[in-house]
Amino acid sequence: MRKILIIILFITLNILTGCWDQQLLVNRTLVNGISVDITEEGKIKSAIRVLNIQSNGGGQFEIQDELVESAGQTSVGLGIELDSKITGEIDASKAHVVIIGEELAKKGIHPFIEFFYRDMDSYMSSKIVISKGKAKEILSMEKDKSPIAFVILQLLNGAEADTVIPKETTFSVWREILDPGKDMVLPYLNRVEGNKIQAAGVALFHNDQYTGTTLSKEKSSLLLSLMNQLEKTNKMALMLEPEGNGRSISFDTINLSRNLEVLVDKDDKIICKIDVKMNVEVGSYPQDFKKGLNIKKLNKDLSDELTKQAKEITNTLLQANCDALGIGRRISSFHPELWKKIDWEDEYKNVHFEPTVKVNIIKTGNVF
Amino acid sequence: MMEKNSSITKFQLFFILLESQIGVGLLSLPNVVQKTAHGDGWISTLIAGGAVQCMLVVYWQLLKRFPTLIYTEITQKILGRFLGRLFNLFIYMNFILVGSLATILFIKIINLWLLPFTPDWIISLLILAACVYLTVSDLTMIARFYVLVSFLILLLLLTSLLNWFSPKEFQYILPIGSSGFKNILIGSKNSLLAMLGFEGLLLIFPFIIQNKKGVLKTISLANIFITLFYTYFIFLTLISFSPDQVAQMREPILNLLRGITYKMVDRVDLIFLSIWIVPMSTSVIAYLFFASKSMNVEKKTFPKVVLLNGFIIFLITLIPHDDAIITLFNNYVSYLSYLVVFIIPTLLLILSFLFNKHESSEST
Numbered sequence: 001m002r003k004i005l006i007i008i009l010f011i012t013l014n015i016l017t018g019c020w021d022q023q024l025l026v027n028r029t030l031v032n033g034i035s036v037d038i039t040e041e042g043k044i045k046s047a048i049r050v051l052n053i054q055s056n057g058g059g060q061f062e063i064q065d066e067l068v069e070s071a072g073q074t075s076v077g078l079g080i081e082l083d084s085k086i087t088g089e090i091d092a093s094k095a096h097v098v099i100i101g102e103e104l105a106k107k108g109i110h111p112f113i114e115f116f117y118r119d120m121d122s123y124m125s126s127k128i129v130i131s132k133g134k135a136k137e138i139l140s141m142e143k144d145k146s147p148i149a150f151v152i153l154q155l156l157n158g159a160e161a162d163t164v165i166p167k168e169t170t171f172s173v174w175r176e177i178l179d180p181g182k183d184m185v186l187p188y189l190n191r192v193e194g195n196k197i198q199a200a201g202v203a204l205f206h207n208d209q210y211t212g213t214t215l216s217k218e219k220s221s222l223l224l225s226l227m228n229q230l231e232k233t234n235k236m237a238l239m240l241e242p243e244g245n246g247r248s249i250s251f252d253t254i255n256l257s258r259n260l261e262v263l264v265d266k267d268d269k270i271i272c273k274i275d276v277k278m279n280v281e282v283g284s285y286p287q288d289f290k291k292g293l294n295i296k297k298l299n300k301d302l303s304d305e306l307t308k309q310a311k312e313i314t315n316t317l318l319q320a321n322c323d324a325l326g327i328g329r330r331i332s333s334f335h336p337e338l339w340k341k342i343d344w345e346d347e348y349k350n351v352h353f354e355p356t357v358k359v360n361i362i363k364t365g366n367v368f
Numbered sequence: 369m370m371e372k373n374s375s376i377t378k379f380q381l382f383f384i385l386l387e388s389q390i391g392v393g394l395l396s397l398p399n400v401v402q403k404t405a406h407g408d409g410w411i412s413t414l415i416a417g418g419a420v421q422c423m424l425v426v427y428w429q430l431l432k433r434f435p436t437l438i439y440t441e442i443t444q445k446i447l448g449r450f451l452g453r454l455f456n457l458f459i460y461m462n463f464i465l466v467g468s469l470a471t472i473l474f475i476k477i478i479n480l481w482l483l484p485f486t487p488d489w490i491i492s493l494l495i496l497a498a499c500v501y502l503t504v505s506d507l508t509m510i511a512r513f514y515v516l517v518s519f520l521i522l523l524l525l526l527t528s529l530l531n532w533f534s535p536k537e538f539q540y541i542l543p544i545g546s547s548g549f550k551n552i553l554i555g556s557k558n559s560l561l562a563m564l565g566f567e568g569l570l571l572i573f574p575f576i577i578q579n580k581k582g583v584l585k586t587i588s589l590a591n592i593f594i595t596l597f598y599t600y601f602i603f604l605t606l607i608s609f610s611p612d613q614v615a616q617m618r619e620p621i622l623n624l625l626r627g628i629t630y631k632m633v634d635r636v637d638l639i640f641l642s643i644w645i646v647p648m649s650t651s652v653i654a655y656l657f658f659a660s661k662s663m664n665v666e667k668k669t670f671p672k673v674v675l676l677n678g679f680i681i682f683l684i685t686l687i688p689h690d691d692a693i694i695t696l697f698n699n700y701v702s703y704l705s706y707l708v709v710f711i712i713p714t715l716l717l718i719l720s721f722l723f724n725k726h727e728s729s730e731s732t
Contacts, residue, residue, distance in 0.1 A: 020485040020490075021482075120484070125627065125634075172627070175613055176610075178610045181539075326539075329539050333543060334542070336543050
């Protein structure tokens, strides 16, 4: 009996030792950045930056950065095509950035992120960004000083902390694409002179399609304030026009409160009131340097100017048919009968926005 | 009947119910409920909890009349030898099949998320070997183990708190009640599989050693805890994901954690799932135990019966894990469960009232 037991134990041990699911790092090729574009012929072209890890023995590894490209009629199969071009097995579990070219984004970005949430291995916290021109232009930069994906990642993290661009990952984009009552805005990257990349603002989306309209960096900060988003800081610089003598001021939002109200009148006209209150700290105001700051007047000037800009932004949103403020969701939640009656795709254009921004200077730095 | 190593306290009873009920069903519950109840899915689980509470009262009334008998002995006592045996067959089949279904779903999730290349039968063998090992040791040991691992449920609650830092949209569940009463009820019906396990009370009631007065309070507390626990998770899922997105997901609960990322720790969902293996196993253990107990065997042959049942479940888990087959299997099993969990106990209670049967009354 005892002998039989020991034999059984040995057989069981043999079953246990087989590791079907081990994935050795040396056999994997880690993708850290992905770009997708559309060519003039209408083909989808994808490029990836991969880290190729080679074992030199004795625990030493050699890491190489490569740029691999492939093209196909559709997005499906690009991954398989790319896999056949690189040594080792492709591993997108650390793909930090996905850059989508603006021409392609106009056709819809869903096909390019679907793979990421269907696959169990992939990274859900990749940043999704839209690039001016071809996405590959950005991904292929600074070939020697690689990996570029980390440079882009740092840039995006910095811009997020300054509330210039929204925090958008594969995970949040997935949610927003499938939400009929709200549209998203994605970071817009631009390649500038001197081989540098700049977070140029935000690209406005409708469903999963880029509308072709962007907001500049200054305006995107204000848009995010209207959306009640404030990360670590939100620095803005403004020209105060009225006098025409070009007074300028820069300030930093310390805290923010937003009140968004959606009203429906008797004729089913939708009115959206947005009240934003900002408490700010003056960063720089080099005019009137012999007197102190006239806080009351400055508060009023700033409020007027920002209200004007907010109105411009909401007009842009309406023109682009981008419901970034989630008005549709409000209506479906609080006016369900109206929501069933209207076709939001058409009705959104008729929404009347009444934004007001109220600025309150609470800090003036080292001097009054 | 009252053997020393198969008695439990009321405190342990609470955890036995908890661990039998909470398991693999939770992970996909929001998706199942949301299919019909949409944003009102959280109401569905509350209603389901209410239904379970009603059943628990029925059980309590029935068991009070037969304090030392288990479910399959009561059937024989009330319905007679032949009819009783027939019903016992259904009861046994229910436990084996629900146990198999829980194991199959367990294997499917492990295969999908953690071990995509490991053959299913190996995973099945490993799970069932561990489960049989514990079940053989009888009720007291199982109860102690359940109390011990219940802190993992607490761990899940704590992990879910991490998710509150990601953006939430309360408007997804508004306006409340918009999906209509009927759809909410269908949602409750669909959440049954996740709620199952409380019928185990019928089989472990005689083994409670303290006086039986407070038992109804204990089981009600367990039911309230589980209902609130499920409702909390469904609520969290509904405000975290847009409705169409929940409809797409297989395991929304795991996806809740998938988007969370830190500098040091990533893929919290996989870490969580590795821990969740234990609560998933405890459900399998519970069903294996109930199935074996329902066969009314002698104490001496109990280990052999457990081994046999473990083997039967293993064979059932070898069927192909296609979505279509599983759905079909799930449907048939839930019909059987309605019969065994809801209809038979109610019938028994009514009959025992009509014929005024008690434990002491003579067997027919």
